[in-house]
Amino acid sequence: MDPSVQINGLGEFRFDANCSVNIGTHFIIPEKAMLKLGKECYVGRYVELGPTNRIEIGDYTSLQDRCIFVGDVEIGRYCLFSLNILISSGRHCFDKYPHLLIRDQDEMGISSEREGKVIIEDDCWIGVNSVIMPGVKIGKGSIIGANSVVTKDIPPYSIATGAPAAVIKKRLDFNPPHEIHYDRAVDYPYFYSGVEMSSSERIRTDELKGLFTKKKFQLALNLVHGKRIFLKIKSLAGNQTLRYQDETRSVGDNFTEISFVLSANNLNMLNFDCLSENINSRLILQKAWIE
Numbered sequence: 001m002d003p004s005v006q007i008n009g010l011g012e013f014r015f016d017a018n019c020s021v022n023i024g025t026h027f028i029i030p031e032k033a034m035l036k037l038g039k040e041c042y043v044g045r046y047v048e049l050g051p052t053n054r055i056e057i058g059d060y061t062s063l064q065d066r067c068i069f070v071g072d073v074e075i076g077r078y079c080l081f082s083l084n085i086l087i088s089s090g091r092h093c094f095d096k097y098p099h100l101l102i103r104d105q106d107e108m109g110i111s112s113e114r115e116g117k118v119i120i121e122d123d124c125w126i127g128v129n130s131v132i133m134p135g136v137k138i139g140k141g142s143i144i145g146a147n148s149v150v151t152k153d154i155p156p157y158s159i160a161t162g163a164p165a166a167v168i169k170k171r172l173d174f175n176p177p178h179e180i181h182y183d184r185a186v187d188y189p190y191f192y193s194g195v196e197m198s199s200s201e202r203i204r205t206d207e208l209k210g211l212f213t214k215k216k217f218q219l220a221l222n223l224v225h226g227k228r229i230f231l232k233i234k235s236l237a238g239n240q241t242l243r244y245q246d247e248t249r250s251v252g253d254n255f256t257e258i259s260f261v262l263s264a265n266n267l268n269m270l271n272f273d274c275l276s277e278n279i280n281s282r283l284i285l286q287k288a289w290i291e
Contacts, residue, residue, distance in 0.1 A: 002024075006026045011031055012034045013027060014035070014037070015041070020043065022045045025047045029051060033052060035054075044062075044083075047063050051070075053072040054074075058122065064082050064083045064085075069088075071134070073118045076124070077122045079124045087118050088133070089115065089116060090115050121137075123140055124144070125143045127143070130149070139153070139158065148160065152164070159171060176268045179289035180221065180287060180289070182286050195217050209286055210234070210285050216271070216274070218271050221270060223262055231259070233285050233286065235282075236253075240276045241274070244271070247260045270288075
C-alpha cells in the first residue's frame with residue numbers, strides 16, 4: 001500500500017493477500033461501515049472509496065485511476081474497471097415533493113425509490129468514464145461501453161452502451177444447461193459465482209479433478225422438469241456440511257454424489273453454503289446436474 005494512501009473514519013477496513021493500493025487513493029469509512037478488498041485486488045491512483053454501509057470488491061478485480069465508489073456496492077471477482085468510473089448507491093430526492101428545494105428534501109430524510117445497492121457480478125468490464133446508477137445490477141460477464149450511464153439492470157453476458165445504456169449484443173447466449181462439468185469450457189459461465197474459475201486457479205486444481213468452491217457458491221442450471229439437484233463433490237478438510245435451502249448433506253474426503261430436492265422458486269439459480277466455521281475450508285466440485 002502506497003504511503004500516501006489516506007484511510008479516514010471509524011469503520012472497518014479488511015483486505016486480503018497481495019492487494020495493491022496506489023498513490024493518492026482515499027478511503028473514507030464511517031463508523032459501522034465496512035470496506036473489503038479481496039485477494040490480489042488492484043486499486044489505481046487517486047481512487048476514492050466511501051462506503052455508507054458496505055463496499056466489497058472481489059478477488060482479482062482491478063480499479064484504474066480516479067474511480068469513485070460511494071454507498072453500498074458489491075463487486076464480484078475478476079472484474080475490470082477502466083478510468084474515471086463513478087458508482088453511487090444513493091441520490092438526491094427531487095420529485096417526492098417537487099415544490100420543495102432538493103436540499104430541503106434531503107434534510108427531511110426523504111429517500112428516493114431509485115436508491116439501492118449496486119451489484120456488479122463476476123467477470124464484468126466497465127469502460128472509461130461510465131456511471132453506474134443506484135439500484136443497478138450488472139450480470140456476470142457483461143461489458144459496459146465507454147461513456148455509458150447504466151440506469152437499469154443488465155442481463156448476464158451482455159454488451160451495453162449509451163446514455164442511458166442499452167444492450168446491443170451478447171457475449172454469449174446465456175442458457176443454463178441441465179448438467180455442468182468442471183473440464184468443459186462451455187460450462188464455465190454456469191459455475192456462476194463462488195467458484196475459482198480463472199486459468200491459473202483451474203491449473204492449480206486440475207490434478208484434483210474439480211474446481212475449488214468458496215464457502216458460498218451459486219450454480220446456474222436448467223431446472224425444467226427437474227426434481228433434484230445432484231453434485232459430485234468432495235472436501236479437502238475432512239467431513240464438512242453443505243446446505244441448500246433447508247437441507248444439509250455431509251461431504252467427505254472422496255468424490256461422492258449428493259442430492260437435494262429442488263425448490264420451485266430458484267429461477268435457474270441454485271445457492272449453496274458450506275457450514276464449516278473455517279473460512280479457508282474448501283470443497284472440490286466436479287459436476288452438477290438436474291434430474
